[in-house]
Amino acid sequence: MIRNKKSFVFLILILALALSACENSGSSTKVDFTITDFAFAPNEFTVAAGKEITLNLTHDGTMEHNFIVMKYGTDAGEMFDETDKGNVFWEVGLQPGDSKTVVFTAPEQPGTYQILCGMPGHMQSGMIGKLVVTEQPQQK
Ligand SMILES: [Cu+2]
16 A cells, blocks of 8 residues: 555656656757857847756857856946956856857846856957846746
């Protein structure tokens, strides 16, 4: 009796896992990015809140760069420095020739987020942009 109950619960768990796995693999938003000295292309992109984002990053420059998303309501001001590091929501670094695909989860709070490269002087040279987070579409 107890054994049956256990295997039933186990079965339900497996089913739930299988279902959520399907959902995730089908709903990741893909964004292609090219990073050069000194620009992000595109420098503005829109995703839905809380969505899994697959970033295909192509490094097409000669210098080390990084891709930083600032926390909601913050920006780096005139330049990105030590005091801004606590306001980083997400970041990934890229060496020249180091193109990669990375996954991150979009912020839950809809709004506009600053993106930038945190290497000294790069933001001022044009490596700055916007991530626009929209509300999740209503579930039917
Ligand atoms: Cu840079």
